[in-house]
Amino acid sequence: MSRQHIAEPTGDALELAVAGQADSTPDVIDGVGFARLYGEPLFQLPTDLYIPPDALEVFLEAFEGPLDLLLYLIRKQNFNILDIPMAQVTRQYLEYVDQIRVHNLELAAEYLLMAAMLIEIKSRMLLPAKQAEAGEEAQDPRAELVRRLLEYEQMKLAAFELNALPQLGRDFVRTQIYIEQSIVTRWPEVHVADLQAAWADVFKRARLIQHHKISREELSVREHMTGILRRLQSAKFVEFADLFDPSRGAPVLVVNFIALLELAKETLIEITQAEAFAPIYVRLAYSPT
Template identity: 35%
Template sequence: MVRVEYRVELDVYNGPLDLLLYLIRRDELDIYDIPIARITDTYMAYVDMLRQMSKDNGLDINIAGEFLVMAATLMEIKSAMLLPKPPPEVAGGDSGAAAELADPRYELVQKLLEYKRFKDAAMALEHKAQVHGQRYARVPAARPGSGDEPPPLDLEEVQIWDLLAAFNRLMQEVGVRGPSVHEIVDDDTPMDLHVADIEDRLQREGALTLRGLLLGRKSRAEMIGVFLALLELVRQKRVVVHQAHGTGEVEIAKAS
């Protein structure tokens, strides 16, 4: 059987700094006072998740280098936090150097703040472009009986990290993740077919949940293949994915 190798390209907003910002926001942490041991452990869990997917299914995930560099940086900071703090005069009057010596997290925090400003500005520009594109769009007529419909749920758009966490929970739930499973069943289905299958089900069913999409698959490899096809559809903005809250059901719908 020929093994299908998938290549997954994560865009610029899904690098290691984006993952760190996501974890800080999700856990409501103070960006100026990051609990480095906790954030390092959580970060490594996500990196291990990606490694496991790559190892089990022959995936070429184009993120390994920069994520591992950040992992090494976090471990170095974690170790430095255990050392006694040097006296402030060691920096020789350089306020930035003094701050970094006093707190090993200083440089990382500055990079995170700079990245956050860049990302916020880019998102603001994207929002303006969307508003401009919709300015002259025709408002659809109200459907009969629409006044009786319940208001839509306040769903937050899901990031790739939310999807990875939800996918990992499902893999653990069905008991197919981890070194205890030795049976290897390759999935030779091309990604295009998984993509077509997802779009066909959305066309027929209107909406899907991540659980409904993945559970019942014959192997871990097939689950990973379907999940990567979903990521590709999200990247191409052909589907939208929402979640009611941090660990709620992930809902998938066609992009409007």
């Protein structure tokens, strides 16, 4: 149920304000006005001053429904909720209902329903109690009302505790920070020792299958560099050992290895590996457009 404020015009205050029009108070007291209007001193009341009847109001206690009002009356006077004095509580409750009927008849309907229930409970308490069956106590007419009041009080306390917890937007705000970050893949660097070990393995296998053949052959480093680049253009990654053909003999392997080093020196290729102790791969150097 929505929270409401019950206002009541005070007749004495209204009469005093109206009577102030004919008051004999001097217009100026020691050079100081008796009131301020929009920050400016007011030395004389206007002759056409009109105060509406509802201008002066007294705000009473605010309640969220009939159970809230009933619980307030019981707790304010320290009544035992398990032994409610129905006559006194009902009289106070009806006094409050008479006040809200003047201002909000629709809202008073909810409170009138509870008032009818209180009157019914009081009338049942005045009647002789019904005889209960053997071994059972007579049921108290206030039992159902007490149960509802206790449940409502528990829910109200739980709501108060939840409201006391920090809430986003009321007690604190969430900080948001935007960071622009570009993700660039960084491959592990190949150490010289790893490159030497890979070359020693290739050279060792070349010696195992080489044939004794005496011949004179002119080998061009630039030609082998061109062959390696052509080989890498057709594949993204090529394993280091696949760039060498052991069947062509050790001299060709040496020249091919020198060509590979020259390409790396001129940053035309990149020698990399996925992780430590992983196979070594060769690829064309990345050049941003």
